[in-house]
Amino acid sequence: SVMRIDTISIFPEYFAPLHLSLIGKAIDHGLLEVSSHDLREFTHDRHRSVDDTPYGGGAGMVMKPEPWGEALDSILEQLPSPRRRPVLVVPTPSGRPFTQHAAAELAGAEHLVFACGRYEGIDHRVLDWADEHFELHELSLGDYVLNGGEVAALAMIEAIVRLVPGVIGNPDSLVEESYSASTRGMLEYPVYTKPSQWRGLEVPGVLLSGDHGAVDAWRALRSREITAARRPDLLDQESPDRP
Numbered sequence: 341s342v343m344r345i346d347t348i349s350i351f352p353e354y355f356a357p358l359h360l361s362l363i364g365k366a367i368d369h370g371l372l373e374v375s376s377h378d379l380r381e382f383t384h385d386r387h388r389s390v391d392d393t394p395y396g397g398g399a400g401m402v403m404k405p406e407p408w409g410e411a412l413d414s415i416l417e418q419l420p421s422p423r424r425r426p427v428l429v430v431p432t433p434s435g436r437p438f439t440q441h442a443a444a445e446l447a448g449a450e451h452l453v454f455a456c457g458r459y460e461g462i463d464h465r466v467l468d469w470a471d472e473h474f475e476l477h478e479l480s481l482g483d484y485v486l487n488g489g490e491v492a493a494l495a496m497i498e499a500i501v502r503l504v505p506g507v508i509g510n511p512d513s514l515v516e517e518s519y520s521a522s523t524r525g526m527l528e529y530p531v532y533t534k535p536s537q538w539r540g541l542e543v544p545g546v547l548l549s550g551d552h553g554a555v556d557a558w559r560a561l562r563s564r565e566i567t568a569a570r571r572p573d574l575l576d577q578e579s580p581d582r583p
């Protein structure tokens with residue numbers, strides 16, 4: 341089935357890169373449809389204004405609700421009926437953490453809409469209204485501050501789309517990854533390829549030995565060492581994947 345993704349932003353050109361590489365291929369193969377919408381197309385004043393000063397005072401500007409309401413209406417009107425409620429993802433610093441688990445959850449959706457804010461955020465009434473018409477997910481990419489939601493949406497879209505069956509070339513790499521890397525598993529072990537000697541540096545002998553048991557053991561040990569050093573928090577969690 342075709343997954344449809346709509347993005348809404350005052351910088352729709354941020355999403356041009358989605359038509360490259362992996363995701364570009366999925367689009368070419370008809371597995372994925374991506375459309376980017378310019379929020380300013382839903383303004384009607386001469387200055388095409390999308391922001392105004394915050395009620396209650398404070399620095400910065402807030403995105404006005406009207407353009408968002410019209411943009412989201414336009415998405416809903418274009419849906420084939422009877423429609424299942426589309427998923428609305430709103431990247432925000434105050435969101436629930438976007439994790440591999442969230443990506444897997446969203447990979448099952450038929451239709452994803454990303455509302456990318458700027459300034460100090462979107463008038464909260466937009467989220468309150470959207471909660472009645474969409475399956476709303478307010479998600480944060482991580483504990484750092486960005487200037488808007490576009491970069492977060494690009495990352496989320498890539499993490500989600502690569503989990504959609506048929507989109508990524510080799511499904512095996514997904515299976516391996518789901519047990520060892522960015523999920524609540526462990527961090528990836530180091531990888532090597534030819535030449536076996538490079539600038540005086542060798543590939544660990546075990547990897548050239550052909551002894552698959554020894555290779556697996558070496559990789560598990562390296563994952564554990566790297567995880568203990570960089571992400572001890574991942575080691576604390578009991579996980580059925582890790583004996």
Ligand SMILES: N#Cc1c(-c2ccc3ccn(Cc4ccccn4)c3c2)n[nH]c1N
Nearest residue numbers: 431432457458480481482486487488489492
């Ligand atoms: N996801 C995510 C994000 C964001 C993010 C997402 C959307 C917007 C819309 C406006 N801003 C600027 C801004 C800065 C400060 C306080 C409020 N708003 C965003 C930032 N920052 N960091 C993440 N992990």
